[in-house]
Amino acid sequence: MVMELRYNPLIGEWVMVSSVRETRPWQPSNQCPFDEGNEETGTGWRFLILPNRFPMLTPNAPEAHKVDGFRARRSLGYCFVIVETPKHDLSDLHEIPLEDLTLVLRGVRDKMRELEEVSFIRYIYFFRNKGKEIGVSLTHPHSQMYALPYVPLRVRLELRNMRRYMKRTGKCLLCSVLEEEVKLSERVLYANSDYYVIKPYYSMWPYEVHVIPRRHVQKMTQLSDGELTTLADALRVTTAILDNVLVRDMPYIMALHQGPVKNDESYHMHVEFYPMLRDANKLKYAAGVEWGLWTFTYDSSPEDKARELKETCRKVSQSLKPMGSCA
């Protein structure tokens, strides 16, 4: 049995190794483990934050094996599953009432506040995988939270670039990007009082969309209850758009990019959605160029996609009745 973090010195990043997970079931044998009334779930709840049964990180991780010439460390941390609703058959966040989704986000924020106090936690990651196309075995609406003992590479890169920009210009990088996007308006899909939903100029995935707070804020723990209501609203609009733009379920990754636990004023939190489709019948495959170089190929025009997404926003907003308005 191996459970440890191993360091890849070429790219400068940890790999979470855990052979325990090899045995995890691909599909639950009979009943959905997230439904009400199960051993783990109980009854009478509106959402749940459960420890992941097959965690990559745990506070009682074994000692790492020492191997000459290589670096390993303990897999210290936490992995949680957030069951967002007792309803098994909801397709996505926009089918959860605004009030209920706001409660989920408050629960997540409050959990993050607890985790920030744990001495070995350096970074907290809130994310959502959706769709069998990216290997999601459980269809019951859920998201996840990892509390990590290191700041992961992609966030370190963002942080470095935001820091440099602030040093050079005195301004926040993402505030400047947002200012330009709003001025141009071509790629702004939606706005409410606290957030913009943008189709970024520099999108990597065909239908990639970012949710960006207007306020220069680093972390979810800094958000007020009101800012969680408007965040829930922006997320609901985003999943409603993604679920309708191709008139079929959209598999996607939702990634909250926030600053590290140890606060850095230059960071601007935002939520990135990476949808996996190019069109209704085609996946966007990440292959040699994307994985080998971390350079993306974008086989379309972000502005064309922005037009499709805007049109869908206007369509879905009629029934969704969001707090803000589509562009």
Added chain:
Amino acid sequence: MVMELRYNPLIGEWVMVSSVRETRPWQPSNQCPFDEGNEETGTGWRFLILPNRFPMLTPNAPEAHKVDGFRARRSLGYCFVIVETPKHDLSDLHEIPLEDLTLVLRGVRDKMRELEEVSFIRYIYFFRNKGKEIGVSLTHPHSQMYALPYVPLRVRLELRNMRRYMKRTGKCLLCSVLEEEVKLSERVLYANSDYYVIKPYYSMWPYEVHVIPRRHVQKMTQLSDGELTTLADALRVTTAILDNVLVRDMPYIMALHQGPVKNDESYHMHVEFYPMLRDANKLKYAAGVEWGLWTFTYDSSPEDKARELKETCRKVSQSLKPMGSCA
């Protein structure tokens, strides 16, 4: 129509945008375009280097559109397809005779030498995508080469880490890794006179394998004819192992990581294979953790996988008769 490079300032990397590619066929309508005797291919060849018909980069790329607040530049470069054999039905490199594969690699190296002379080329990438699981539409054996006007992010990270290590220790990072792997021998799968095939300690994909030259060399253009023969041998052994370890076709990405055109002595070239399967029936999905953080989860033990791969090496070497020997 958009064809340009756009800069993602958050991660600090270019995105290759090309809406021309939207129209490219998923499957060729009738006949394989890489078979002998087609309009593009002609007859009487053992391998071909053809311009990609739907390139992301081209020497006559249009001017980039200027947009306030964002960076764009021309998609200057070259994209080639290397048809490795006229035989349509070969499964992988190991079914190409050693002598023929050596000729292919010489052709690639010589083309790289030409491309290194082009003023706007900063990096040359040789890679191979295999399998419908990563979106490969043409089954005729082929690899690809991109000549880029910038050094891509993943290589920049490697270069930075190798440079730092050399500055700190006076040694090459990958030479040190190789020394330790050889000393331990647990993860060494195969060795010939010039290369080791290793299951890295810090593997990110379940069956990830690296081919590493013993000699501290930066680029493929520095390899002698003899070193291309032994490289062909090591690549053949690697694909034979991957094609047999799960007793089924293995979809994979092969990525040559070499130094930039402008040479940097600290870089050590190597070939990384990212196979897409966890076991015979399961894909390894990259999802929220991998894409959102660029941190990998490894659901097994690299040492267990090394054992499987070693056993397969011994099995396939009986018929393959490679130049070196399995560990």
